[in-house]
Amino acid sequence: MADNKSLTLSREEMRTAGEDVLDLVIDHFLHNHERSVTKPTDPAMLARWLQEPIPETGMDLGEVIEEFKEKALNTMTHLDHPRCFAFVPSPNNFVSALAEFMSSSFNIFAGAWLGPSGVAAIEMKSIDWLKTLIGLPKDSGGLFVSGGSMANLTALAVARHIKLQNNPTNAAVYFSDQTHSSVPKGLKILGFQPYQIRSIASDVHMRLPLESLAQRIDEDRKRGLVPFCVIANAGTTNAGAIDPLEDLVEFCKEQGLWLHVDGAYGGATAITQTGKTLLKGIEKADSITIDPHKWMFQPYEIGCLLVRDTHHLKEAFKVTAEYLDVLEDNGEQTNFCDHGVQLTRGFRALKFWMSLKTFGLKNFRDAVDQGINNAEYVQSLLERDPRWEIITDANIGVINFRFNPGYALSPGFHNQLSRDIILDGFAMITPTRIKDMEVLRICAINPRTTQQDFELTINKLTAMAEERLPAKLTA
Template structure:
């Protein structure tokens, strides 16, 4: 009887379903199964390996198949996805996922994304989704206030991530500062600036010789003296400086460029001041971060990535600007088929503020998570990450085996194995630390990759996950020491 009941409850294959629909009972069973799978995953995450290792050949063998003409039951598809797809991805929300800028997400935002996708909300224009547009405006206004941007004139939009936010910002700067002719325009950034800025500049049609990479100082911050010299030299040679990109929390070290000094240069030289704060800007919610980020309010445009240190699931980036009209001047393109939904000036059409016409309702997850947890919880979570990196630095400095290469800054720290009582050459140290990283990743116990600072291969941790503990980290450090011999 049990077997017959189980067979009866299985959905039949979807072989002829032109409406692309499931029955109500199928939808409920599948929906509950998906939610249960997500909750089970989150509750057991610390018991899983954070690292997935598989070759292209292994994935082809496991997953590759012809496009099916006939469908399977949704239960079989979900089982396949859970067993063979989800189990073969890195878990960046894992407490021992230390590399890159590992966004841990939160369950409220998962529910928000589910609602936004379930209702299939188009968030491009006011007329089609006035409540969605209003929520985006409200959430952007919260961020404008947080970063002390002009409350009435300021604006922005949510994007897919920091790459698209930076692209949107530089496109706006080019339009407003250069017009149609940008053949002599020059843009400045440090040697620690994020690669997405270079990609954006290339996409926007600038040549390599129009980009000035400014060296950084010993703290990996943009050298102000070298920046001033580069601008002066370009002016003498007949070039047209138009934009400086500063970093508020570099990916490598968490360094913050001298924002106030760069703002003063931009004002004196009539240059656009863009700050890439995709990773670090959210640290303004901590007392230490707020002190370090002074001057961020002077930017013409600011990139923030809520899917990093504001704990949102992928993907959601954000661009803020001092004047919302700058975006519409850059991106508005009148289309005949949109003339009936243009609305008035207060009813913002976000498709006029950026590249995308069709936009998903990204704002809902950030809005719902702030409404649910309150800003105080975000402040505590961010402060915890800043403090955790400093605790790790203290732990490493007490050890005879580890050398701190760049101190804790905005929850990022770089270090390497370099024992006091053993003499290694720089080449040997590079090989040894690469070996440690490779070994810990191959064990799948932690995601800990290397970067290069001052021509040294070093281990880097970014500790923004509020579920990571000091014990998680010290256990990983002990594991690393075990791979030395």
């Protein structure tokens, strides 16, 4: 029986709406490829929607779903689209979407053990699998968080606690200028001042140069600063560059520094043979960010922080309260609320666990390998036309390039080209800057992208670049 007073629906209403939504979702997974990546938005229409008053009385759920289609679905940018090459694309999967539905339907609390908890056990097992894939030792640990930014922030909070006993006065932290913005953002949140945050110029391969790092740390020590942490990249967002992890492990050990590796983007390649070789050394870091909602095909939000010594999480985060005494553990239970910021937390592990069990690691590995190969295929296509200049070679799924007709193009040319292709809706490519050079960047990690998608996209982009050449504009 429907009872709007207790916010419940009848069996029939739930079934009707559920079937409608399921059909919509299945249609998306089957036909996403045939549709536009982006849709032009109408500012006047958005302005009208923003006037919507609070609905004092309810309306038919079917109509609300229709409104969702009109307002969100029909105007959104599909980062899971096989021709979305912007940022880090997010090709999710249906099994994980089902897991999310169950997780929120049963409103599964994953903050604490609460009984003989299979819920915590599934998260522990999922973390255990990730530890194994990275090659961390048995007594390492971790937890799922909302994404890479939160995992980096959590790691920095642990490093601050363990190395500085939470007193950041005069402490200094080091990373390359290619490091993701979530790292300086996290440091800002944790109270570090600009003079304590050392961004070091990357080398020609966009990597953190060990010599400059050592020199900077030496100088800082002489000035009275207290170096305590280095953040290395296992796949930069810009170019997929991997810092010299083995050397950094050695260096940080000698210097008594915490080494955090941001593998939010590239960490997933550790499941492939190529990645294992490229990321050698990652398994010896003090903490690692890896983001299943990037290259492990999960829907938002699931990031993961792994730490070499699981006790460090509890030391950094556990705070007691009388109303939480009931959660007191005897050492055998895991209360994830004591391992991070959140007390109430959703069951993020379920989607990771269910999809890995359903598809198997081999299919995940092949899908990641496919992304690595995809970027190499894009490079081979670009190299067919000498006007496309490769700025950074295809590197774990990412490539940067620019149009170079043999004379200088006006500033903003590539930004405009990106806008052209985004407005067209066929594909999405965004610009970035590499060593102050304006370039286009393709991140090609979607395993559903076909060779034909890449060919058509590069052909379209070439035609658009030709259209924008000055001679054409003035003709």
